[in-house]
Amino acid sequence: MSEQAEPRPSGGYRRYRLVVDAVVVVAASALLAALGFGGSWRSFSVVSGDIAPWAPMLTAIPAAVFMLTKRRAPWLSLIGATIVFAIDLLTFGGIGPLLVLLDVLWLAAYQASARGRRGLLWGIGIASAALAGWAILLGETDLPLALVVGAQFGVIFATDYWWAVAMAQANELTELHRQRADDAAAAAERDRAAAVRHEREVMARELHDVVAGHVLAMAIRAEAALSTPPDADADRAALRAIRDAGIDAHAALRSMISVLRRGDGDALSTPSLADLPGILADARRAGLDVAFTSSAVVPPPAVAVEQAIVRVVREALANCARHANGAAVAVALDDGVDGVRVRVVSHGGAPAVSGYASTGWGLSMLRERVTALGGEFRAGPTDRGWVVEAIVPREVVAA
Template structure:
């Protein structure tokens, strides 16, 4: 195997492609370089040799790259080397953070950090045994290790566990939503199938009877031409109602809308502005006086808006000859620069039959249909007498779709109402329609106040009531913030411990130090007990390791070494005072400096 292949294999082991993206690889490379430079810089500040900082920097960069692949080993090595290699101080923080989140299992994590802590304390004791008391070294190194390694590890581990829990909750929430949507879909499908079966069995039978009887009446020789024409309208309305019923039943069963057939001359109007002429012709054939007027340059509309225009005219016509029989009706389509204005106005007519069928949802449905395509509808009485339905529909709203089931139900409802109105049509035609209908919308735009309320936007989805496919993200306090909060709490505890430690050290230092004036007041030949009563005991961590570092002691003498409160001009030296006793007397006192 050549060197290039070995290098590639080693890199794939260190950074598996399925785990390390290009972004992570670049980030890890930057972190390794920064750790290497910081380690080398710290060693340079500590006064190491020319080659030593470079070696420490390379080692820090290598450990930074290996910390993800071998978190336990890198944590142990870094903990053992940091007391000896000062450049690893910052690297230990990074390694502790990574080990806290990468080591699997709390037991294994505890063992790894315990081993690293033991190595850290052991190396610290070996490196500073001659300069500090063992218990003092253990206390200081423990506080340092807790602050630089354990705290980042705990914060990192909590953060990764919280993020994993949030992701699991999101997945669970999404699964519950999907299951709920499936259950609702199944229940909705069963109910729709039941409704479809009822409609087919009841309405289908009645419409078939109407079609058969009207067909027989249409060829009856005893009828006049006018009566035969009215019967033909009834038969055609029943046939169209049967067609729409089949559409509704199909949608209820399958949830899929069949494509609308073009106008084939059978009387079935196309669903759009092109089918409005057929609606007007059908209304005229039923004995209503209807006028259709178009103005402006025709422009194509979005499919949903085109369909809405057809439905608005259809519903307005049905309401007109249902609630005002015999009234003149004017239909106007005006193509404005930015929208299509549809207006249907009927004059005052005769009294509506007492048993007129009305569901009370027609105009409400028109408002909803116009809103879904970005338009609006106004319906109300006109000045004097009559009723007006006016709508403004934009030419194009991308993505606007009409609910197929609502369309199909509207189709069947319109056919049923037309059939009901045709049954009540008389043989005499209404009087001539007036040339103009009062209360129309003026040319050039919609009058002020004609359409109260502005359009505020439609449903967020294609149809109200639909469930989302995925769960919304779980929002809350950031995991990093919570982890940092825990780290801050641990840091506060460590700060309190450090405060007690500093209080202990200050007390210990005061028990092992005297001033130059106190030293001068002690005279050689003084009684030993008297001198010891005037001086501190000297048995503190401040004086630990000072014995034997100064001039040779007198033979057979018992010496007391104390630190001086004065500072030395040399950073590495400390001024001390030594008092030697023999046979109950002070036989020597010396002031000198020692190197720690």
């Protein structure tokens, strides 16, 4: 347990507390001396004869000094106060040194570690037994009375000790609950930030995979129509494709807006292997020469794996349509021992839309999807063109 600061009261007393407490002890000792109350512990005194009423002030004033030093050096002050109290006990028997010792003992016990508190407790027990033994050795007190006297001192010091430890433990418990509350608030804030970041990533992927793809498909079909001689049938087919892409993009946007405004619904599209023929047909209409080969994927993989496979094919074909329109593209889907392998290889072609600048987000998001499922992903140039390849385990494995 770490050291603790002594609790301090508020107001003007707080600033001058040490001085005020010391003055009060000295004033109380002086008042008792003036009233003739002295020699409270005469049964322990080794001084013979009468003791002057003002004699206890000789130990009360030095003892009060340790009240001024208790915060900076609590253990040294405790040792000093104990020595002064022992001297007073064996001589004048005043009340001042006892009050000082109790005050300094309280602070030492309050700030002590668990080991230090055990030492103080042993010290209190040994001191109480020593006081009872000393009273017996002096011959002025019989055994039962000596035991009572020792027990009285033990109760006084033990009560002071218990009060300090109880206060310290209460403060420690309060601090522990405060720290736990702060940790819980920090964890909640981290969870909230993570949830917000996750939602932003989901929306970014959806915008890229669906909306951006449809919008760019519209631009590609328009560019193709503008770059060829006017043809009524071809131009109307291009307009129909642009219309269909616009409707799909609008539907995806409405879905995302619904999620953002009301928090319900699902903004994620859920492609499946059954969508591959349509995706391949769209790529051919966009101007790609697509060849597709596939081995049977039996049994069907997990839904998340199936979606990742379809997204890899769709993003790779979309990149070919943007950057290498007219290219020959080979799409292969194989079911292997290490998982489902999808490979898209292209060569030839030319950019479909002039002035289009790629951000590279599509491939990076594909990599995130695949690796999150425990798979492998690579994309890059080859001798003849470009390759996008992913191996996705059948069952979802956290990366």
